Amino acid sequence: xxxxxxxxxxxxxxxxxxxxxxxxxxxxxxxxxxxxxxxxxxxxxxxxxxxxxxxxxxxxxxxxxxxxxxxxxxxxxxxxxxxxxxxxxxxxxxxxxxxxxxxxxxxxxxxxxxxxxxxxxxxxxxxxxxxxxxxxxxxxxxxxxxxxxxxxxxxxxxxxxxxxxxxxxxxxxxxxxxxxxxxxxxxxxxxxxxxxxx
Amino acid sequence: xxxxxxxxxxxxxxxxxxxxxxxxxxxxxxxxxxxxxxxxxxxxxxxxxxxxxxxxxxxxxxxxxxxxxxxxxxxxxxxxxxxxxxxxxxxxxxxxxxxxxxxxxxxxxxxxxxxxxxxxxxxxxxxxxxxxxxxxxxxxxxxxxxxxxxxxxxxxxxxxxxxxxxxxxxxxxxxxxxxxxxxxxxxxxxxxxxxxxx
Numbered sequence: 001x002x003x004x005x006x007x008x009x010x011x012x013x014x015x016x017x018x019x020x021x022x023x024x025x026x027x028x029x030x031x032x033x034x035x036x037x038x039x040x041x042x043x044x045x046x047x048x049x050x051x052x053x054x055x056x057x058x059x060x061x062x063x064x065x066x067x068x069x070x071x072x073x074x075x076x077x078x079x080x081x082x083x084x085x086x087x088x089x090x091x092x093x094x095x096x097x098x099x100x101x102x103x104x105x106x107x108x109x110x111x112x113x114x115x116x117x118x119x120x121x122x123x124x125x126x127x128x129x130x131x132x133x134x135x136x137x138x139x140x141x142x143x144x145x146x147x148x149x150x151x152x153x154x155x156x157x158x159x160x161x162x163x164x165x166x167x168x169x170x171x172x173x174x175x176x177x178x179x180x181x182x183x184x185x186x187x188x189x190x191x192x193x194x195x196x197x198x
Numbered sequence: 199x200x201x202x203x204x205x206x207x208x209x210x211x212x213x214x215x216x217x218x219x220x221x222x223x224x225x226x227x228x229x230x231x232x233x234x235x236x237x238x239x240x241x242x243x244x245x246x247x248x249x250x251x252x253x254x255x256x257x258x259x260x261x262x263x264x265x266x267x268x269x270x271x272x273x274x275x276x277x278x279x280x281x282x283x284x285x286x287x288x289x290x291x292x293x294x295x296x297x298x299x300x301x302x303x304x305x306x307x308x309x310x311x312x313x314x315x316x317x318x319x320x321x322x323x324x325x326x327x328x329x330x331x332x333x334x335x336x337x338x339x340x341x342x343x344x345x346x347x348x349x350x351x352x353x354x355x356x357x358x359x360x361x362x363x364x365x366x367x368x369x370x371x372x373x374x375x376x377x378x379x380x381x382x383x384x385x386x387x388x389x390x391x392x393x394x395x396x
Contacts, residue, residue, distance in 0.1 A: 008344075015342035039352060041343035072344040108363055142362070144213035144371060145239035146206075146270040150355070154237060157352040158359045164340070165306055165360070173342060 001191055009190050012072075013183065014176040015044045019115040020163055021092060023049040023084070025131050026122040027152060033058065035153030036120070037069035043164040044173070046186070047074040049117070051084045054128075072190070085134050092117040095135045097127040098155060104138035112163035113170050120152050120159075199389055207388050210270075211381065212374040214244045217313040218361055219290060221247040221282070223329050224320040225350060231256065233351035234318070235267035241362040244376070244384070245272040249282045249329075252320070270388070283332050290315040293333045295325040296353060302336035310361035311368050318350050318357075 022040055027033055033050070040048055050058060057079055078084035088095060096110065097119040112118075119135060121127030132138070141150060141158055150158070167173065178186065220238055225231055231248070238246055248256060255277055276282035286293060294308065295317040310316075317333060319325030330336070339348060339356055348356070365371065376384065 012342065012344050035349055035352060038343075038345055038348060041345050042339075042341040042348060044342045069343075069345050108366065141240075141359070142366075143240040144210065144242045145236075145267075146210050147236055147239050147267050150236060150240060151233055151351075153349075153352060154233060154355040157348070157356050161339070161356045161360075162363070168306065168340075 006192060009187065009192055012044075013178060013187055013190070015173050016046045016178050016186075017044045017167065017172060018046060018177050018182070019092070019172075020045055020112070020160070020167070021047055021049065021088070021117045022156060022160065023051060023088065023095070023117050023119040025051050025119060025127055026054045026125070027120065028055045029123060030058070032123065032151070032153045034069065036156045037073055037075075039153070039157040039160050041069045041072050043160045045073070045160060046178070047076060049084055049088060050075055050077045051081060051131075052077070052079055053081055054122070074186075081131060081134065088117050091115065094137075095119060096137050096139050097121070097132050097135045098140065098159070099127045099132055099138040100140055101132075101138050104140040107139050107141050107159055107162050110139045112159075112166045113172065116163075118156075118159055118163075120156050123152060204390060207385065207390055210242075211376060211385055211388070213242045213371050214376050214384075215242045215365065215370060216244060216375050216380070217290070217370075218243055218310070218358070218365070219245055219247065219286070219315045220354060220358065221249060221286065221293070221315050221317040223249050223317055223325055224252045224323070225318065226253045227321060228256070230321065230349070230351045232267065234354045235271055235273075237351070237355040237358050239267045239270050241358045242371070243271070243358060245274060247282055247286060247315070248273055248275045249279060250275070250277055251279055252326075272384075279328060279332065286315050289313065292335075293317060294335050294337050295319070295330050295333045296338065296357070297325045297330055297336040298338055299330075299336050302338040305337050305339050305357055305360050308337045310357075310364045311370065314361075316354075316357055316361075318354050321350055 022045060057077060093115040095117045119127055141155055220243060255275060291313040293315045317325055317329060339353055
């Protein structure tokens with residue numbers, strides 16, 4: 001590994017945010033998932049949750065994946081919603097779905113700097129009632145146009161970039177969040193060997 | 199036309215922003231252009247500029263278009279860059295390209311509430327040197343990940359939604375911007391007949 005590459009990896013790891021994640025519920029189009037992964041990587045999200053209860057489990061992001069963004073993310077796959085949410089709640093204080101309901105608040109009125117998980121639903125059905133019931137609330141991306149639908153990769157990008165903006169203002173990228181064993185595990189996975197690793 | 203439909207159209211027209219536009223330079227993938235159009239419609243952009251100097255002119259968004267967002271946008275197509283920019287400058291004070299250059303400023307440090315045109319380039323080559331030379335500056339979408347590339351539809355959505363957020367804060371959606379003959383022309387195109395039209 002060149003020192004330039006090592007430096008790049010260390011810089012990216014120093015910006016990773018362990019208090020923001022994305023959950024995909026029964027999103028079936030691999031292109032959408034890849035685009036979501038690229039957006040997550042771009043804003044420093046390290047882990048995402050891919051839940052498939054009504055469609056086949058995705059096989060694409062296994063260890064031999066050729067998808068480039070997947071290589072730099074920790075992808076948790078679940079086929080059981082309870083197990084998935086149990087594990088999300090271990091690390092995140094709040095889980096919000098994107099659901100067009102009367103109690104949904106605007107993305108721009110949502111504090112995205114807390115420990116938060118954002119759930120995006122299936123391309124056609126959106127977030128299911130079951131998952132919605134397990135979450136803490138809903139948010140919407142405001143729209144003032146004739147067409148009331150944004151592609152999931154667009155909706156996710158707009159949401160995580162608003163989180164990025166809020167976090168930037170609050171200095172979330174100024175100091176390294178991932179530390180110790182978690183840092184060493186990741187940097188080992190990314191090809192950096194540690195002389196003083198745990 | 200039902201009164202509900204008429205009311206919807208009037209509401210959307212009342213939010214249309216005549217001081218923000220998107221310019222696509224040699225973007226070739228129709229899916230990307232469609233996604234850009236949906237994002238533009240969603241934030242209230244009325245007109246966009248599609249410039250094709252190095253690829254074939256797009257035929258898809260003519261009067262018989264089946265593309266849904268295109269129906270609600272005014273799409274100006276050009277094959278000559280000078281003519282395109284001449285017409286953009288008639289209505290917009292500032293033209294910014296997305297170009298990874300040393301003088302590029304962050305999207306989040308850019309005032310998107312002025313009369314502004316945002317230029318997005320070809321999927322592979324980005325914005326050309328020719329177009330860059332004709333613009334007033336560059337902006338970048340900050341990225342802190344390993345993969346340094348966002349799809350053009352994602353980049354455009356993040357940019358126009360940041361404009362939406364800034365405009366929302368400044369009250370740009372509180373009063374109707376499109377008035378008089380421009381309003382009547384559009385609402386006629388959208389199927390509303392005016393008893394007192396000009």
